[in-house]
Amino acid sequence: MKAALIGVGQAGGKVTEALLAEDRRAGYGAIRGTLAVNTAKTDLEPLDIKTMLVGQERVKGQGVGADNELGAEVMQSDIREVMGELDGVVDPQTEAIFVVAGLGGGTGSGGAPVLVKELKRVHEIPVYALGILPGREEGGIYQANAGRSLKTLVREADSTLLVDNDAWRKSGESVTEAFDAINERIARRIGILLAAGENIEGVGESVVDSSEVINTLKSGDMSAIGFANADAAPDPGENINVITSTTRKSLLTGMSVPETTEAGAALVVVAGDSDRIPRKGVEKARSWVETETRSMQVRGGDFPLDSEKIAVLVLLSGIARSERLEAFMERAQKASEAVETEQVTENFQNEELDDLL
Numbered sequence: 001m002k003a004a005l006i007g008v009g010q011a012g013g014k015v016t017e018a019l020l021a022e023d024r025r026a027g028y029g030a031i032r033g034t035l036a037v038n039t040a041k042t043d044l045e046p047l048d049i050k051t052m053l054v055g056q057e058r059v060k061g062q063g064v065g066a067d068n069e070l071g072a073e074v075m076q077s078d079i080r081e082v083m084g085e086l087d088g089v090v091d092p093q094t095e096a097i098f099v100v101a102g103l104g105g106g107t108g109s110g111g112a113p114v115l116v117k118e119l120k121r122v123h124e125i126p127v128y129a130l131g132i133l134p135g136r137e138e139g140g141i142y143q144a145n146a147g148r149s150l151k152t153l154v155r156e157a158d159s160t161l162l163v164d165n166d167a168w169r170k171s172g173e174s175v176t177e178a179f180d181a182i183n184e185r186i187a188r189r190i191g192i193l194l195a196a197g198e199n200i201e202g203v204g205e206s207v208v209d210s211s212e213v214i215n216t217l218k219s220g221d222m223s224a225i226g227f228a229n230a231d232a233a234p235d236p237g238e239n240i241n242v243i244t245s246t247t248r249k250s251l252l253t254g255m256s257v258p259e260t261t262e263a264g265a266a267l268v269v270v271a272g273d274s275d276r277i278p279r280k281g282v283e284k285a286r287s288w289v290e291t292e293t294r295s296m297q298v299r300g301g302d303f304p305l306d307s308e309k310i311a312v313l314v315l316l317s318g319i320a321r322s323e324r325l326e327a328f329m330e331r332a333q334k335a336s337e338a339v340e341t342e343q344v345t346e347n348f349q350n351e352e353l354d355d356l357l
Helices: 011-027 068-077 079-084 106-122 141-158 175-194 210-217 236-253 279-293 323-342
Strands: 004-006 031-038 051-054 094-104 127-133 159-164 223-233 265-272 298-304 309-317
Touching: 004 011, 004 051, 004 068, 004 106, 011 031, 011 094, 011 106, 011 175, 031 106, 051 079, 051 159, 068 079, 068 106, 068 141, 079 106, 094 106, 106 127, 106 141, 141 159, 159 323, 175 223, 175 265, 175 309, 210 323, 223 236, 223 265, 223 298, 236 265, 236 279, 236 309, 279 298, 279 309
Parallel strands: 004 031, 004 094, 031 051, 094 127, 127 159, 159 223, 265 298
Antiparallel strands: 223 309, 265 309
């Protein structure tokens, strides 16, 4: 999939940079262009991608803190300038646009929905959001921001691909200590999804392409991905069980939103050396996911890579019934009520933003 990535806020910029680095490292050639947009100058300076500072008249490059109403206002006021910076980032070959944002901070949670809405107005290709949900240990204001932002993104984007910050954090790692490692894990997993159909090593029997990713994402407002890998035997016949067991691990323990197994549609991508991937294994994996997710729309195929491992990526679309998401929204609602009680403000009552936030 030929994609353009626009990172909004600190986390959005870092994840976008990590995705581009992974795309280049693996030689996928899937990412056409990138841009990081932020209200804080110090967050943009370390990034090795194209950057843009917004809201200089309002916040003087100091950021908006955790005020996502201000983040939305700043993005709205500078939206024409941001769209102008996308020349060369979004080109005629681009098949989809991803707006990447951490949904807890002010710039990402407030600005991303505004940008998605404008991109949808201008472009005919799909506009997706890649939203990073705050972990349980992060503060109440971040939970509240994420809940509000998620509701808006789901309405505006063609699909919102979610990553829970707790999902791929290793045991013993704190969220703050592990941000860079988490970003790398996100990039590795989503990199395979974006790379579908791009710069393929070898010829697979049933290669996944960008249309299958797009058609899967059409089936639901919210989506998630799972990932797992294992060593592959040289004999493809020995890898049937490897593929099925790795698929189970991907769905049951490797999802970007844990405890998510039901979906409206799914896509199973088996990546590895094409000579080691048995077609029977791919079909068994697809059939198992169909049963487990209770979905009649499960696509499957392989993604040839020069590797001695087999990796399985499972994309689920239409995950609104996820227990983890329901628990998050309940937590976000309680946090929002607590924040509003502690700080009597006029958040989300600006008439110009009534239809957005």
